[in-house]
Amino acid sequence: xxxxxxxxxxxxxxxxxxxxxxxxxxxxxxxxxxxxxxxxxxxxxxxxxxxxxxxxxxxxxxxxxxxxxxxxxxxxxxxxxxxxxxxxxxxxxxxxxxxxxxxxxxxxxxxxxxxxxxxxxxxxxxxxxxxxxxxxxxxxxxxxxxxxxxxxxxxxxxxxxxxxxxxxxxxxxxxxxxxxxxxxxxxxxxxxxxxxxxxxxxxxxxxxxxxxxxxxxxxxxxxxxxxxxxxxxxxxxxxxxxxxxxxxxxxxxxxxxxxxxxxxxxxxxxxxxxxxxxxxxxxxxxxxxxxxxxxxxxxxxxxxxxxxxxxxxxxxxxxxxxxxxxxxxxxxxxxxxxxxxxxxxxxxxxxxxxxxxxxxxxxxxxxxxxxxxxxxxxxxxxxxxxxxxxxxxxxxxxxxxxxxxxxxxxxxxxxxxxxxxxxxxxxxxxxxxxxxxxxxxxxxxxxxxxxxxxxxxxxxxxxxxxxxxxxxxxxxxxxxxxxxxxxxxxxxxxxxxxxxxxxxxxxxxxxx
Numbered sequence: 001x002x003x004x005x006x007x008x009x010x011x012x013x014x015x016x017x018x019x020x021x022x023x024x025x026x027x028x029x030x031x032x033x034x035x036x037x038x039x040x041x042x043x044x045x046x047x048x049x050x051x052x053x054x055x056x057x058x059x060x061x062x063x064x065x066x067x068x069x070x071x072x073x074x075x076x077x078x079x080x081x082x083x084x085x086x087x088x089x090x091x092x093x094x095x096x097x098x099x100x101x102x103x104x105x106x107x108x109x110x111x112x113x114x115x116x117x118x119x120x121x122x123x124x125x126x127x128x129x130x131x132x133x134x135x136x137x138x139x140x141x142x143x144x145x146x147x148x149x150x151x152x153x154x155x156x157x158x159x160x161x162x163x164x165x166x167x168x169x170x171x172x173x174x175x176x177x178x179x180x181x182x183x184x185x186x187x188x189x190x191x192x193x194x195x196x197x198x199x200x201x202x203x204x205x206x207x208x209x210x211x212x213x214x215x216x217x218x219x220x221x222x223x224x225x226x227x228x229x230x231x232x233x234x235x236x237x238x239x240x241x242x243x244x245x246x247x248x249x250x251x252x253x254x255x256x257x258x259x260x261x262x263x264x265x266x267x268x269x270x271x272x273x274x275x276x277x278x279x280x281x282x283x284x285x286x287x288x289x290x291x292x293x294x295x296x297x298x299x300x301x302x303x304x305x306x307x308x309x310x311x312x313x314x315x316x317x318x319x320x321x322x323x324x325x326x327x328x329x330x331x332x333x334x335x336x337x338x339x340x341x342x343x344x345x346x347x348x349x350x351x352x353x354x355x356x357x358x359x360x361x362x363x364x365x366x367x368x369x370x371x372x373x374x375x376x377x378x379x380x381x382x383x384x385x386x387x388x389x390x391x392x393x394x395x396x397x398x399x400x401x402x403x404x405x406x407x408x409x410x411x412x413x414x415x416x417x418x419x420x421x422x423x424x425x426x427x428x429x430x431x432x433x434x435x436x437x438x439x440x441x442x443x444x445x446x447x448x449x450x451x452x453x454x455x456x457x458x459x460x461x462x463x464x465x466x467x468x469x470x471x472x473x474x475x476x477x478x479x480x481x482x483x484x485x486x487x488x489x490x491x492x493x494x495x496x497x498x499x500x501x502x503x504x505x506x507x508x509x510x511x512x
Contacts, residue, residue, distance in 0.1 A: 010050070012108075012299045015043040016084040018054035020116055020295060023061070024082045025219055031056070031082045031275075032221040034213075034237030035246065037174050037267045038229075039221050041088035044269075047304050048092060054113060054297045055084045058169070058276040063293070065118055065144060067156065072122040072289065073140035077129055078217030081240045081249065085273030086174055086221070089302045097270040102308025103173060105272065106260045107330065109299035110166050112279065117147040119279045119294035121154075121389040123287040123381075131288035132363065133384060143385045145279065145292045150334075152279055152292060157382050159418030159432055162280065163334040165391055167256045168298060169276030169291065170240060172247030176266040179245060179321045183238050188212055211239040247325045251291070253281040253391070258330025264309045264323050274298060282387050283394030283409075286366055290388030334391055336412035340421060342369040343397075345404040353403055358396050361407035365394075369409050376419055377431030390415055 016029050024031040029042040045051050057063070060082040063071050089103060090096045097103055112119070123131050126138035143156035150163045175183065187210035194209045215234035223230045243250035247263050255261060263272060277296030285291055305312075313323035344364030346354040354360045366387060373383040391412060398406035413421055418432040 012050045012052040014052045015045060015087065016053045018056055018113065018295065020113065024056055030221045031084060031219060032273070033079055033082050033217070033219045033240060035172070035175055035240060035248070036180065036220070036233050036237035037177055038233055039086055039174065039223065041086045041269060041271050042221060044088045044090065045302060046090055046092055047302055050108060050299060050301050052297055052299050053084050053087070053274060055275045055277050055295060056082050057293050057295045058082065059293070063120055063122065067142070067144065069122065069140045069142040072142050073125045073128065075128070076217055078214060079219070081170055081276045082219070083170060083240065083273040083275035086271035087273070088269035088271060089304065090269065091304050096268050097265045097304045098268060099176065099266050100307055100309050101265040102305040102312060103263045103265050103270045103272060104260055104303040104305060105171065105263060106301045107255070107257055107298060108301055110168070110257055111296060112147060113295045113297060116295050119145045119147070119152070119292035121145065121287065121292055121385045122289040123384065124289055129288060132284070132286040133366065136367070137381060137384055141381050141385060147279060157378070157386055160386060160390070160415055161417050162390055162412070162415040164280035164292065165253050165256050165333055166279050166296070167253055167281070168274050169251045169278050170249045171255070171261060171274040172272060173263045173265055174267045174271035175238070175246050176321070179266055180236060180238060182319070182321065183244060184213060184236070211241050213237055213239065245321060245323055249276065251281065251285050252327070253278070253283065254329045254333070255327055256330050257332045259327055261325055261327040262308070262312065263325050264313060266321070280389050280391060282390050282392040284362065285388055287384055287388035292389045336391070336414055338413045339393070339410040340413055341408050341410045342372065344368060344407045347404070355403050356399060356405045358399060358405040358407055361405040362394060362409070365407045365409040369411060373421065375429050376421055387411070
């Protein structure tokens with residue numbers, strides 16, 4: 001008994017628990033979805049202590065484990081991202097971290113929450129979120145992924161299985177009021193004056209240019225909605241969508257087990273928060289809702305480096321607050337030996353030349369990869385989702401040889417377990433049966449009078465229209481349509497035959 005108790009002392013202390021049956025605002029320790037120095041800490045930890053933080057997925061459960069993309073199409077993006085914290089950090093003497101310190105956060109362990117071992121990858125509708133390639137893929141789509149230990153597979157994208165590089169998309173410290181004001185002012189100027197004052201790339205359709213503070217969808221932890229304090233903070237608090245000086249939503253896929261991130265401290269206690277857990281992500285997270293999004297946990301240890309901001313971080317702006325975090329990559333990552341690499345340059349789809357534009361170059365690399373993998377039987381929508389969440393590597397390979405920046409996208413060939421994607425002399429290209437036959441990705445398209453449920457098959461990108469009815473005929477408050485449930489079974493000769501035949505590949509809505 002003494003040995004058991006002694007061992008138990010070395011386990012992580014749970015400081016932020018999550019009940020998956022409850023909404024984000026119903027949790028024992030309320031979550032938040034904004035950055036502001038006055039959002040109070042919900043937990044305290046000491047330097048050197050091993051502790052556990054649990055998190056909901058970025059949508060707070062709004063996106064569910066089914067094949068319909070209606071939840072993606074209609075999601076209220078004013079509510080994202082739901083974060084666990086803030087967490088106050090003190091040294092072993094009880095003295096909190098101070099502005100100017102560095103907070104070193106080590107990721108000792110991480111993973112999905114027990115009993116919730118699944119995730120999703122999606123593309124937002126062009127009119128509600130959009131994405132990197134929304135001019136090519138304007139409709140909401142979704143693929144569900146199931147986890148087998150370190151591996152993930154999706155019924156919607158057959159013939160693919162890969163190990164995840166699990167990581168938090170968001171980890172950051174609270175800004176000071178001075179830094180928050182800097183954020184709000186510069187992002188306001190961009191949103192108000194950017195279209196007139198900047199030469200914007202019209203082939204990248206990210207609008208608005210910045211997401212400014214709004215009280216709509218605002219969740220501020222312990223602060224009660226409707227109080228004067230809540231009203232003030234809601235008007236000022238920054239959205240969690242971009243990464244900034246405090247870290248935040250940087251979506252760095254290599255920030256995984258064993259990694260350490262060095263975050264600048266701007267307020268007493270650091271008040272760091274985390275969330276947006278990803279089972280896997282490709283560089284760029286190109287579909288925007290593009291990692292394998294999931295609920296999860298982190299087991300962390302913190303260290304306070306007194307005065308570390310001045311010593312280790314170089315300001316990249318007019319004030320000492322204009323700094324950026326640094327991090328160490330952990331020793332535990334999937335290893336791949338063979339890659340197929342796609343190149344893009346600063347020439348858009350119309351043939352127009354851009355000047356050293358790395359965004360256009362990376363877009364071209366992604367589009368080149370999509371068109372190539374489409375030859376192997378996958379729909380372009382499937383490939384777009386896959387490139388957003390599989391462990392692919394993006395690079396800016398050249399940025400000085402005007403007029404073209406050169407970007408590359410490297411895909412590990414081993415993730416395809418049914419087909420070799422390498423070029424060879426055996427033509428025409430053979431498409432495996434598990435890819436040809438499966439009915440896959442559901443896309444929701446809305447016109448003025450109808451909701452179309454269109455299921456994509458991967459037989460050379462043809463579509464099968466299964467249903468079309470008037471939206472008004474199936475209207476229910478809060479939903480675009482309601483339809484009776486039936487099942488569609490498909491045949492698959494994948495290696496994982498028992499999985500493919502044990503459940504319907506699609507559970508779809510049948511219009512009667």
